[in-house]
Amino acid sequence: MGQSLLITGGARSGKSALAESYALETTGKAIYIATAQAHDAEMEARIAEHQKRRGPEWTTVQAPFDLADALVQSDGGDPRMVDCLTLWLTNLMLSDADWRAQTETLVHTIATQTAPVILVTNEVGGGIVPENKLARDFRDAAGWVNQTIARTCGSVVLCVAGYPMKVKSNDHPV
Amino acid sequence: MGQSLLITGGARSGKSALAESYALETTGKAIYIATAQAHDAEMEARIAEHQKRRGPEWTTVQAPFDLADALVQSDGGDPRMVDCLTLWLTNLMLSDADWRAQTETLVHTIATQTAPVILVTNEVGGGIVPENKLARDFRDAAGWVNQTIARTCGSVVLCVAGYPMKVKSNDHPV
Amino acid sequence: MGQSLLITGGARSGKSALAESYALETTGKAIYIATAQAHDAEMEARIAEHQKRRGPEWTTVQAPFDLADALVQSDGGDPRMVDCLTLWLTNLMLSDADWRAQTETLVHTIATQTAPVILVTNEVGGGIVPENKLARDFRDAAGWVNQTIARTCGSVVLCVAGYPMKVKSNDHPV
Numbered sequence: 001m002g003q004s005l006l007i008t009g010g011a012r013s014g015k016s017a018l019a020e021s022y023a024l025e026t027t028g029k030a031i032y033i034a035t036a037q038a039h040d041a042e043m044e045a046r047i048a049e050h051q052k053r054r055g056p057e058w059t060t061v062q063a064p065f066d067l068a069d070a071l072v073q074s075d076g077g078d079p080r081m082v083d084c085l086t087l088w089l090t091n092l093m094l095s096d097a098d099w100r101a102q103t104e105t106l107v108h109t110i111a112t113q114t115a116p117v118i119l120v121t122n123e124v125g126g127g128i129v130p131e132n133k134l135a136r137d138f139r140d141a142a143g144w145v146n147q148t149i150a151r152t153c154g155s156v157v158l159c160v161a162g163y164p165m166k167v168k169s170n171d172h173p174v
Numbered sequence: 175m176g177q178s179l180l181i182t183g184g185a186r187s188g189k190s191a192l193a194e195s196y197a198l199e200t201t202g203k204a205i206y207i208a209t210a211q212a213h214d215a216e217m218e219a220r221i222a223e224h225q226k227r228r229g230p231e232w233t234t235v236q237a238p239f240d241l242a243d244a245l246v247q248s249d250g251g252d253p254r255m256v257d258c259l260t261l262w263l264t265n266l267m268l269s270d271a272d273w274r275a276q277t278e279t280l281v282h283t284i285a286t287q288t289a290p291v292i293l294v295t296n297e298v299g300g301g302i303v304p305e306n307k308l309a310r311d312f313r314d315a316a317g318w319v320n321q322t323i324a325r326t327c328g329s330v331v332l333c334v335a336g337y338p339m340k341v342k343s344n345d346h347p348v
Numbered sequence: 349m350g351q352s353l354l355i356t357g358g359a360r361s362g363k364s365a366l367a368e369s370y371a372l373e374t375t376g377k378a379i380y381i382a383t384a385q386a387h388d389a390e391m392e393a394r395i396a397e398h399q400k401r402r403g404p405e406w407t408t409v410q411a412p413f414d415l416a417d418a419l420v421q422s423d424g425g426d427p428r429m430v431d432c433l434t435l436w437l438t439n440l441m442l443s444d445a446d447w448r449a450q451t452e453t454l455v456h457t458i459a460t461q462t463a464p465v466i467l468v469t470n471e472v473g474g475g476i477v478p479e480n481k482l483a484r485d486f487r488d489a490a491g492w493v494n495q496t497i498a499r500t501c502g503s504v505v506l507c508v509a510g511y512p513m514k515v516k517s518n519d520h521p522v
Contacts, residue, residue, distance in 0.1 A: 008335055010300065010473030012491020042481075123334070125184030126358065127301025127475025128309045133216075135476045143186020150335035158334050160471070160506050161356055161498035163516045168337045182509055184474065297508070299358030301475025302483045307390075317360020324509035332508050342511045 003116040006153040007164070008146060010123050014162030016050060016083055019118045023081040024057060026116060031080045032060045033070050035088035050083070064091045068102070068109040071117060079116035086122040089145050093138065103145050107152045119153070121146050177290040180327040181338070182320060184297050188336030190224060190257055193292045197255040198231060200290060205254045206234045207244050209262040224257070238265045242276070242283040245291060253290035260296040263319050267312065277319050281326045293327070295320050351464040354498050356515075357507030358471050364398060364431055366507050367466045371429040372405060374464060379428045380408045381418050383436040398431070412439045416450070416457040419465060427464035434470040437493050441486065451493050455500045467501070469494050 005022065009015045023030035032054060038044040051060075059078075063070035067088055074080050082088075092099040110117055124142045150156045150168065157164035179196065183189045197204035206228060212218040225234075233252075237244035241262050248254050256262075266273040284291055298316045324330045324342065331338035353370065357363045371378035380402060386392040399408075407426075411418035415436050422428050430436075440447040458465055472490045498504045498516065505512035 006335065010471055010491070011477070012473050012488050012495070014491075014495045042484075123184055123300070123474045124476050125186050125474075126297045126299075126471070128298050128304050128313055129185070130476050131306075132479075136216075139476055140186050143184070143188075147186070147188045147336040150337060156335055156337060158339070160515045161354065161504055162495040163498060163504060165339065165506070165513065165515055167334045167339055180509065297358055297474070299360050300471045300473075302472050302478050302487055303359070305480075310390075314360050317358070317362075321360070321362045321510040324511060330509055330511060332513070339513065341508045341513055 004110050004113065004153040004155070005116075005118045006121060006146075006150050006156045007118065007159055008121045008123055008150075008156065008167075009159030010126065013159045015120045015122075015159045017053065017162065018157075018159055018164060019081045019083065019120050020054065023079045023116075023118050025079075027078050029057045029059075029078045031074050031078055032058050033063050033067065033074070033080055033082045034060060035064050035067065035082065035084060035091065037064045037087075037091060064088070065095070065097070068105045071106075071109050071113060075113050075115050077115055079118065082117065082119040084120040084122065085145055085149060086124065086142055089142055090138070093141065099141060099145070103148050107148060110149070110152050119149060121149070123158075178284050178287065178327040178329070179290075179292045180295060180320075180324050180330045181292065181333055182295045182297055182324075182330065182341075183333030184300065187333045189294045189296075189333045191227065191336065192331075192333050192338060193255045193257065193294050194228065197253045197290075197292050199253075201252050203231045203233075203252045205248050205252055206232050207237050207241065207248070207254055207256045208234060209238050209241065209256065209258060209265065211238045211261075211265060238262070239269070239271070242279045245280075245283050245287060249287050249289050251289055253292065254287075256291065256293040258294040258296065259319055259323060260298065260316055263316055264312070267315065273315060273319070277322050281322060284323070284326050293323060295323070297332075352458050352461065352501040352503070353464075353466045354469060354494075354501040354504045355466065355507055355512070356469045356471055356494060356498075356504065358474065361507045362510030363468045363470075363507045365401065365510065366505075366512060367429045367431065367468050368402065371427045371464075371466050373427075375426050377405045377407075377426045379422050379426055380406050381411050381415065381422070381428055381430045382408060383412050383415065383430065383432060383439065385412045385435075385439060412436070413443070413445070416453045419454075419457050419461060423461050423463050425463055427466065428461075430465065430467040432468040432470065433493055433497060434472065434490055437490055438486070441489065447489060447493070451496050455496060458497070458500050467497060469497070471506075 007015050007019050155169045156167040181189045329343045330341040355363050502518040504515040
């Protein structure tokens, strides 16, 4: 079974940069599985900034919905980095997809990969209870997805100010 | 003196499930001290979901206000799990009770328990400063309660994606 | 080169009290570099509460903008505590200053200090994405400042419920 690592943390805590450096450690090349969809200019700018940081050693795959499929298709070679689970969940919820079932499918897919998988996700439950019901539902769903994926991953780190803190560690030398 | 453990973390980070598993470790039975009050359907659903997870090895005690008293009454036998301090604080603040004085009372009660106590609380200060003054006051109060209870507890863990990270550890083998 | 420590954490997580105790460890005296500006009564009350805790072993310097300069001027003697970077960033952003350039200047200043520097900052990215564009921009800026300063500091800790968790540690015995 390939190594799997979940990197969680707050917004702008350095999760993606950390995931990128881990992804390139093994073969010097990596596959970037992007879940982001640019719905507006702000999101476009954020995606462009992330892409600017990655060089020619990266191959990019778009997977706003079919994340498990993208992992299966890209397995067997270089490490994959999934950026990020929170946007993937957002996409699924906005299109009324069965995000719980798809998360379970993702769990089984991660467990059977042979090449490494590094998944980025967000901590969204550390603030005051949101006044907005939709925000509370999303917060609950994101927390459930994080716990469910963390359970199947060999290692989990919390990223703080750009540095990893060990949450769970079986197979990754953090 | 009995062991005391404070479990803190964001919403849906797996704090309650973690507390439940620790509570059952010693005798295989435990007492659940619930501070939640169902004010609306959303809260009722959340309480019901938590109850569904607990089996017949649990005895439930309701203590939305008199938490120290519930600990004293239930002492001497199985471990107790308090779920959670943040809702208890909410109840006290909404009824204009002296939550600082009651927290000090709780500190003294925890320090004199003979059976283990596991307390669940929430991290609510990790987001942007709330625009709402009441939310800022609650955030300040919750942070103060967490620090005050953490000082008296033998161990403190931060729960992230279902896993405990050691914050302070004297007597609990996390 | 002097020791440098960044203390991050949520609101009311005990960061300032922790920084104060570290600052007094070396010589029993310390310099408090305050970035806060009292714009309203709530802020005044918060500043007054922080001051009340500090005794005559403290010298206070106000530096809402010229933080690098305050460090240079106060170098060579007792440890300095900067409280906090998040308010400093707020001041810079509100006055349309070049906060990125000033952060880079601060990085170089920290790297050349001879007396210890302890910097307090805030985790603000752990909640739901704010609906307000200004809040999102601030959150992004604060995360970038935290990462940038963390890189130059010898040690970084995350404060939870009053206790430090090691994030990065080169030279500080946390």
